[in-house]
Amino acid sequence: MNEDIVTPKTDASSKTARPRMYKVLLHNDDYTPREFVVAVLYSVFGMHESKAYSVMMTAHQQGTALVAVYAKDIAETKAQEACDMARQEGHPLMLSTEPDT
Numbered sequence: 001m002n003e004d005i006v007t008p009k010t011d012a013s014s015k016t017a018r019p020r021m022y023k024v025l026l027h028n029d030d031y032t033p034r035e036f037v038v039a040v041l042y043s044v045f046g047m048h049e050s051k052a053y054s055v056m057m058t059a060h061q062q063g064t065a066l067v068a069v070y071a072k073d074i075a076e077t078k079a080q081e082a083c084d085m086a087r088q089e090g091h092p093l094m095l096s097t098e099p100d101t
């Protein structure tokens with residue numbers, strides 16, 4: 001009767017699921033110069049200067065700003081790279097990562 005009906009153990013969507021993505025967030029502080037933040041966004045995240053300026057101003061005014069969304073290891077590497085650049089120049093600039101919902 002029903003012997004020939006095969007039920008897949010997983011639905012098709014789970015086989016093509018993409019890895020979870022991670023947000024890189026920029027945090028405001030009172031000391032890092034605005035131009036330095038723009039320079040970091042330009043050099044680490046490849047942002048055009050006008051975009052970098054508006055992301056910097058969002059963090060400056062709201063406390064945090066979304067920089068970009070990447071696979072976990074890329075998000076973490078870039079956030080770390082940006083923090084390292086800031087530390088090398090003696091600035092407290094902070095970037096963090098979190099799962100994209």
Ligand code: TYC
Nearest residue numbers: 027028029032033034059060
């Ligand atoms: N608030 C800083 C200042 O007034 C500039 C700044 C903006 C610092 C964004 C960090 O993520 C930041 N110099």
